[in-house]
Amino acid sequence: MTGKTAFETRYGFRRNQVLLANWRENPFNRWSFQNVGELVPSARVAALPVNEAPAEDFGGLLDEKIAVASTPETVAAFLSRSHTDALTVMRGGRIVGDWFAPHMDFGARHIIFSISKSVTAIMAGILEGEGVFDPEAPVTAYIPEARDSAYGEATVRHVLDMSVSLDFEEAYLDPESAFARYRRATLWNPGGGTESLREFLLTLQRLAEPHGQTFRYRSPNSDLLGLLLERASGQRFADLMREKLWLPLGAAGEASVAVDMEGTARTAGGISVTPRDLARVGEMMRQGGTANGRRIVPEAWVRDTTVTGGSSEAWQRGAMLPLFPKGRYRNKWYQTGHENGAYCGIGIHGQWLYVDPRTEVVIAKMSSQPEPVDDPLDLEIVAFFEALSRMV
Structure with missing residues (x-):
């Protein structure tokens, strides 16, 4: 046997x-989630190799009790219950600790799903700072063939802030929906290869409501952002990310991004990185756009993204209000509206990049939650981050 x-x-x-x-x-x-490239075509984003070792000692923190649900539990128990694969915590730019589930190794890449949107938007901020990308320009200034789609009268700002009046639903579990067709176009579901991602995006139509009025979380907007960046820069997205972000950041691990039949990057959700490097992205944002003594993205863009920008009115009209009742959304990042000024990137199945500027804490959490969206658990995770930020 x-x-x-x-x-x-x-x-x-x-x-x-x-x-x-x-x-x-x-x-x-x-x-x-750690091996997307074996299932979906992916492009490499190379890094300069750096030898690192895990910082496993949280100083007894894993055994501390934390109250994020009706019954207090240890930090370790919550990590397990929330299907965490990896957790990296930084404070003041220093690694506090790394935690891994038994099925994930230090240095492994993990898909970050919609935190990919937040990472992609950083490239938009970089190109804006270089004067080659205008967030107030019409989409058609970069993609003329979008004129007959939902984006024909939209601006890049509408795309960045998820305020395109787009007739599309994020129906993750409906195999007959337009969302399922979208995933086939990205080669994420069986049956793809007859329609490219670009072709799919240009078939989308708008609602009657004006653009800019309501926050509508629609992932195709962020794939369109990747196309906008490629048109503006003249570079493939993977090359752009490597040159403008990954190498200047000092990333220690190679990243990857899923691509479609034409090689178009799935910038809405296809990026995979290591937990340490995801935390480095958050730390760069906390430092106002710098890393290793080098400016990566303009400080004004970071402040606009994390503090001052975004429409409260559009957010109040949107469907994610219960998560952050006083929140805003700007450049693919969430402002929590909490007193600590925290902001974050969020991906389905439990991916989080959380930055608390008050405590100088950055938390990268990668997970394999069974459901794409779990609203009650999301509220517990935010409470967990707030408590953990105070504890470390």
């Missing part, structure tokens, strides 16, 4: 059970 392979012992299933049809489902996502 043949025993279990090392893979099966670690993950609880066989590698050949992970398919394009189920890679985002539990339990297979515990492996696939």
Whole structure:
């Protein structure tokens, strides 16, 4: 009788059970979220190799009790209950600790889903600072063929702030929806390869409401942003990210971004990075756009993104109000509206990059939650971050 392979012992299933049809489902996502490139075509974003070791000692913090639900539990218990794969915490620019689930190793990449939007927007800020990208320009200034789509009368600002009046729903679990067609166009679901992501985006139509009035979380906007950046810069997105962000940031690990049949980057949700490097992105934002003594993105852009910009009125009309009742959304980043001035990037299945400027804490949390969206758990996670920021 043949025993279990090392893979099966670690993950609880066989590698050949992970398919394009189920890679985002539990339990297979515990492996696939770290190995997206084996399932979806992906472009490399190289880094300068750096030897790092995990900082596993949280100084007993994992055993501390934390009250984010009806019953207090330890930090370690909450990490397990929230399906955390990895957690990296920084304070004042220093690594406080790294935590990993048994099925993830230090240095492994993990998909960050919609935090990809936040990372992509940083490139928009960089190009704006260089004078080659105008957030107030019409979309058609960069993509003329968008004139007959929902984006024909939209500006880049509408795209950046998710205020395009777009007739589209984020129906993650409906196999017959336009969202399922969208995922086929990105090669994320079986049946793709007949319609490119670009072609799909240009078929989308608008609602009757004017652009700029309501915050509507619609992922195609952020894939369109990737196309806008490529048109403005004349570079492939992966090359742009490497040159403008990854190398200046001092990233220690190679990143990757999923691409479609034409090589178009899935900038709305296809970026994979290590937990340490994700935390470095947050620290760069906390430092006002600098890293390693080098300016990466203009300070004014960071302040606009994390403090002053965004429409409270548009947010109040949107569907995510229960998460941050006093929040705003600017340049693909969430302002919590909390007293500590925290801001964050968020991705489905439990991906978070949380920055608390008051305590100087940055938290990168990567997860494999079974459901794409879990609103009650999201509220607990925010409370967890706030408590953890005070504890470290």
